[in-house]
Every structure is written in C-alpha cells, then in structure tokens.
Amino acid sequence: MGSLGDTPIAVVVIGAGNIGSHHAELVDGSQEARLVAIVDPSDNGQALAARFACAYFHDTTSLLRSGLFIDAAIICTPNKTHATIAGLLSEHGVHILLEKPITTTIEDGIRLLETCRHNNTRMCVGHHRRCHASIRAAKHALDSGAIGRCIGVSGVWVALKTQAYFDGPGHWHRDSSGDILLVNLIHEVDLLQYLLGPIVRVHAERAASTRGYRGEEGAAVTLRFGSGVVGTFLALDNAASPFNIEAGTGESDQYPYTAQDCYRLFGTKGALSVPDGRLWQPAHLDQGRKSQWMDSRLNINGKEVYGEQLRNFVAVVRGSEAPVCTGDDGLSAVVVCDAIRESIQTGLPIMLQGT
Known part of the structure; x- marks a missing residue:
C-alpha cells in the first residue's frame, strides 16, 4: 500500500489507549515518519485523530478499503485482536510494529509469522525494553x-x-x-x-x-x-x-x-x-x-525507549536494520x-x- 524511499514513511496507529496515544505522539514528532491515521472505535480514537489532524477510521477494514497510502502500522489493541489485525495488514503489504504479546496463542503466532513471510512484510514486536x-x-x-x-x-x-x-x-x-x-x-x-x-x-x-x-x-x-x-x-x-x-x-x-x-x-x-x-x-x-x-x-x-523503538521500526521498514525484537523473539516469549x-x-x- 505504500512505497519506500527517502521521504518519511506513512504510519497508522491502531488503538487509541495510553500506549497508542504515546506512539501517535512520537510518530507525529518524528522526521522519519508521518502519522496519517488513527484507527479505534471509541471516542478516544476520534479525539486523537483530531488532535494530530490526521484521518480517522472506526476499524482496520475501513482503513484498508479507503485506499489511504500507508507504509506501516503500529498495533496497540487488546491482545486477542493482534493476530487478526496484523494478518489482515500483512496481506495488504503493510509493515507492522505489534505491541506484545505477538498473539495470545502459539498457533496464531505461527500462522501470523507464516503470513508475514508469504507477503514479504516486516514485523517488529513491541518488547520495547530491549531498547x-x-x-x-x-x-x-x-x-x-x-x-x-x-x-x-x-x-x-x-x-x-x-x-x-x-x-x-x-x-x-x-x-x-x-x-x-x-x-x-x-x-x-x-x-x-x-x-x-x-x-x-x-x-x-x-x-x-x-x-x-x-x-x-x-x-x-x-x-x-x-x-x-x-x-x-x-x-x-x-x-x-x-x-x-x-x-x-x-x-x-x-x-x-x-x-x-x-x-x-x-x-x-x-x-x-x-x-x-x-x-x-x-x-x-x-x-x-x-x-x-x-x-x-x-x-x-540512552534516548527515550519508545522513541528508540520507533527509530528501529522505521529502519526495519526501510530495510536498513534488523528488528530489535523479531516476530520469532515475540513468539518465543508466548x-x-x-x-x-x-x-x-x-x-x-x-x-x-x-x-
């Protein structure tokens, strides 16, 4: 859904809770990424999108149907939803920073990693303290x-x-x-x-x-x-x-x-x-x-830990660095x-x- 180059990568944040809001703030302040949308069914999602003057979507399906140009997504939703949302984004060529746990079951994690490999999409897992x-x-x-x-x-x-x-x-x-x-x-x-x-x-x-x-x-x-x-x-x-x-x-x-x-x-x-x-x-x-x-x-x-995680994610999306925490690492913890x-x-x- 996007193309990579020297321009800031287009990022959507999915989930407008405490951690999603923090990710959105960091992306908005980054020179290497730009915040293009917030996805969340709650009033918090609409308010966060208004705060950063970006697009708002009720759910991931609506986002993908909109045709909005995006390179990457940061997923900060309840744990049970991780496998479905990340898999859907991967099938549309979107690179992913997925808050831990990667999935709630081993079987879902295996399937998600296979989906990402099949679609050649890159994934980082949000075990941020490695940074x-x-x-x-x-x-x-x-x-x-x-x-x-x-x-x-x-x-x-x-x-x-x-x-x-x-x-x-x-x-x-x-x-x-x-x-x-x-x-x-x-x-x-x-x-x-x-x-x-x-x-x-x-x-x-x-x-x-x-x-x-x-x-x-x-x-x-x-x-x-x-x-x-x-x-x-x-x-x-x-x-x-x-x-x-x-x-x-x-x-x-x-x-x-x-x-x-x-x-x-x-x-x-x-x-x-x-x-x-x-x-x-x-x-x-x-x-x-x-x-x-x-x-x-x-x-x-060192720098602010979530900021360093975002820097690594951008570099992973561009193909210039390996993830600090890979999908396999995330699955191992599960x-x-x-x-x-x-x-x-x-x-x-x-x-x-x-x-």
Whole structure:
C-alpha cells in the first residue's frame, strides 16, 4: 500500500489507549515518519485523530478499503485482536510494529509469522525494553564477562493494579488473554531470554487471588535456561510494591520512579543488578566470600525507549536494520508464558517444545 524511499514513511496507529496515544505522539514528532491515521472505535480514537489532524477510521477494514497510502502500522489493541489485525495488514503489504504479546496463542503466532513471510512484510514486536539503555548496558556487561559465567538469576515484578484497570475499556484484563502472564510477565520473559538465552524448562506455582477473575493474578516461577543458568521469578499484580521494572526505569507515569532494582544476576566473578546497573565485583577473587567488594555502576546513557523503538521500526521498514525484537523473539516469549500457564494448571514442570 505504500512505497519506500527517502521521504518519511506513512504510519497508522491502531488503538487509541495510553500506549497508542504515546506512539501517535512520537510518530507525529518524528522526521522519519508521518502519522496519517488513527484507527479505534471509541471516542478516544476520534479525539486523537483530531488532535494530530490526521484521518480517522472506526476499524482496520475501513482503513484498508479507503485506499489511504500507508507504509506501516503500529498495533496497540487488546491482545486477542493482534493476530487478526496484523494478518489482515500483512496481506495488504503493510509493515507492522505489534505491541506484545505477538498473539495470545502459539498457533496464531505461527500462522501470523507464516503470513508475514508469504507477503514479504516486516514485523517488529513491541518488547520495547530491549531498547532501554539500562538493558543494553546489562547485556553488554554480561556478554563481556563482567560477572564471569552467569550461574543464576532472581527477578521480581510486583505492583498493585487498581480496580479501574479492570473496568470499562480495560475489562479484557479480567480474562486470561489480558492477565499478568500476557501483559507483564511476558515482558520479563523476553528480557531474561534476551540477556541469558532461551528458557528450556519452567515450573510455576499460582499466587493467591484477591479478585476472582478468570485471569491469573500472579505466580512464582523457577526457570532453567539452555545455557545452564537457573533462576526464579515472582510476578504479582495484587500486592503493593516499588519493585518492578517500570518503577526502576521511570519509563511510565503509571509507576512513580523508585530507582529500585528488579533483576539480580549472579556469576563466577561478581553480581549485577538491573535496571540500576549496579555491578559488584570482589576485590580479590581468590579470597572468595571473604573478599572485600568493589561497587560500581554501568554507564547508562540512552534516548527515550519508545522513541528508540520507533527509530528501529522505521529502519526495519526501510530495510536498513534488523528488528530489535523479531516476530520469532515475540513468539518465543508466548511459548514460555504458555508453558508457565500449563505448569500453574497442572502443578508439573514443563519442558518447552524443541528442548
């Protein structure tokens, strides 16, 4: 539906919630992209389109029938709709930045990736924290051997979601397609695999419910990575806590900045906490536990994380860069979360397919 060159790429934002509005603002302010339309059935969609003086459409079908010239779309709709909307856009030659999860089922994810390959459309998945300077600094530190061989990891994402989150337009969060596993834990799974490689086995325990909805409210998970790293992760959305990555990075006004860490990685030569980038190394490794400790900070400098994600997406559409998070990466996170859900339901450890 579009043609690429040196001119700004034509982008449509589908979904006018908090994240869709932020994407629209970034596209509108970009020199490499231009916002041509908003798609959303709500009054918010019409208001957002008016704010940025672009076209408005009630749904994706209306957009595609309009003949509007577009190169790419950013999809920020409820999780259940991702597969249908992204597949339809791909069939019309539109490149896609798809908010996580790529899909809510493994089967839908496989079909969507096949559709994109068949239509030669490019996809990025919105696991945006891969673009965060603190995560990139941690990745570099691990890959360069700052803590030696990583042996174990401990992580936490705990926050108290209010009732308003589950009411009105957010009612879909009450179901399994929009619960903590596919909204929050999937981000953590993606980052852990980005930092440490593929997860090959999980064992999960369900957290207590305080709401009684169909969706999960939390879990304690043990993890084994293909590299041999073992770890634990605690995820809860019904407990008050400053310990979550949003609060640690200050990336969202929904989570006041606390500067607290939420991952701790332990290696043969030291330990690293993330996202604060605190590196602990023994002054004398040969003294083992008796050694004094040297405490330093990683060099963390970077741009606004969603802005960096948009920059990468534009470059992917132009064919000049690979996606920071590919469709295969996004599907891998869904596979792990599906295994965690199965483990919660059965009480058994789950080996992932292909491992």
